[in-house]
Amino acid sequence: MDVTLEIDLDSTKPRHSYSSLVFCIALHHIRATGARHGSDELPPSSTCGQLIRARERALTPRNIRAGWAKAGLYPFNPARVLVDLPEQPADSLVQAAVLQQGSRSRNDVPHTPVTPISAEAVSALHDLIRKDALALDAASQQRLQRRLEKLTNATQLSFAERTLLQEQDQFLTSINNEAKVRRSTKTTIIGKARVMSYEDLQKARTDRSAKEAEKEARQSKKALKVNDSGARSRRRAAETDLMQETQSQQHVDAQ
Known part of the structure; x- marks a missing residue:
């Protein structure tokens, strides 16, 4: 090598x-x-x-x-x-100052506001525009203020109508869902409905009174049967006791 x-x-x-x-x-x-x-x-x-x-x-x-x-x-x-480190040259200091000035100028540029999607956001945007309009003269401020009020009122009314429509849509959607559930279940017919007149109502009341009286009669008859059966059982028991006493007396006499 x-x-x-x-x-x-x-x-x-x-x-x-x-x-x-x-x-x-x-x-x-x-x-x-x-x-x-x-x-x-x-x-x-x-x-x-x-x-x-x-x-x-x-x-x-x-x-x-x-x-x-x-x-x-x-x-x-x-x-x-x-x-022993070298000092920063003046050119770099100037560049840093220029960059800082550029960042400040970019911060001073007005930002584009976001499009409002609610009545509160519209009110906030209206307040910002009103603050920016303070630099104008008196006549321009009055004209701008009136136009902004008209625009704000129209926008708030539009958002209110949209909110009502959304609530109505939600209500109709819930009703539609309930109807789907009712259609999916099996129906059970309990009875048939009919239109009743005054005479029909009187007849229905009479029939109901008769049914109630008949029910009370059956209950009283059942109570009487229970009482009769109890009396017969007591009478049968007394006869049985009497026969036993007679037989025992005859047995004693025979002895």
């Missing part, structure tokens, strides 16, 4: 990083060119020796710690780190 690294000896600024130099030193293939020297190539051993001695002299633990302390890295010092 042949790796070469060109170094310009006339230039005061380094063109390669330290890692590249170390890599080339490890391979011992460095070629230096410059206008000061008569030949294009230098002995690799002398060049590598110079670089190794320079590295050993510069990269010492003391120098490394001193560099870290100066940069504020170890021990860590944020104030020391921020001191």
